[in-house]
Amino acid sequence: MKVSMILGSLAVCKSSLDTAKRPNRKSEPTLGELDTSQGKRLLQLHELEEIRLDALESSRIYKERTKTLHDQKILKRKFKEGDLVLLFNSRLKLFPGKLRSRWSGQFRVLEVRSYGALVLEGKDGKGFVVNGLRIKHYLVSEKREEASTVSLDDPPTC
Incomplete structure (x- = not known):
């Protein structure tokens, strides 16, 4: 049986040359006939790939939500002549x-x-x-209140 790594996942490859040279031997086992350790390892790799894809999806959703919240807080500033x-x-x-x-x-x-x-x-x-x-x-309020001054030099008399 020929096993090769392709981008982090296992791929089982059947070689027609190996079976043609040795016709007495049994054909190579299929994915279902693999022994338990190889099957477990293959299952773990598939689960790991699923976890990675879920993490990528949740990261993409988080970035989209963060971007929309950030964009809501940005003020559109439009200026006119005379402002x-x-x-x-x-x-x-x-x-x-x-x-x-x-x-x-x-x-x-x-x-x-x-x-x-x-x-x-x-x-x-x-x-x-x-x-x-x-x-x-520059925001200017039109109405201004009159300010009152209090002298701190002379205390008020009772």
């Missing part, structure tokens, strides 16, 4: 202040270009081009 935006300052990572914000400015969008590029109006009035991923909307 007020904040710019992310990535260079601040080198020397961060404890409470310092990495978002700077209040810039106005002058132009929306292709592939997410934006032209913002700088403090000097000139425009500069930035990547749209570094921008977020």
Whole structure:
């Protein structure tokens, strides 16, 4: 009997040349006639292949679910000309202040270009081009409450 390994699973190969040379001998055993140790090993290999395929399937399902959950949390940012935006300052990572914000400015969008590029109006009035991923909307509330000041120098008298 000739047994060969093919990509991690056993394959039983019958050779017609071996039986032609030895006509007195019995033909090679089939898969059902294999002794118990070979049959058990073949069964274990099939079970192992099934477990591997189940693991691949569950991994694929997990990746799909994770992707959908991640994609739900991504905000679609659409900018128009005249919007007020904040710019992310990535260079601040080198020397961060404890409470310092990495978002700077209040810039106005002058132009929306292709592939997410934006032209913002700088403090000097000139425009500069930035990547749209570094921008977020600046949300301004229209009504402002009047602030009251309390002097801490003089305690109130009773």
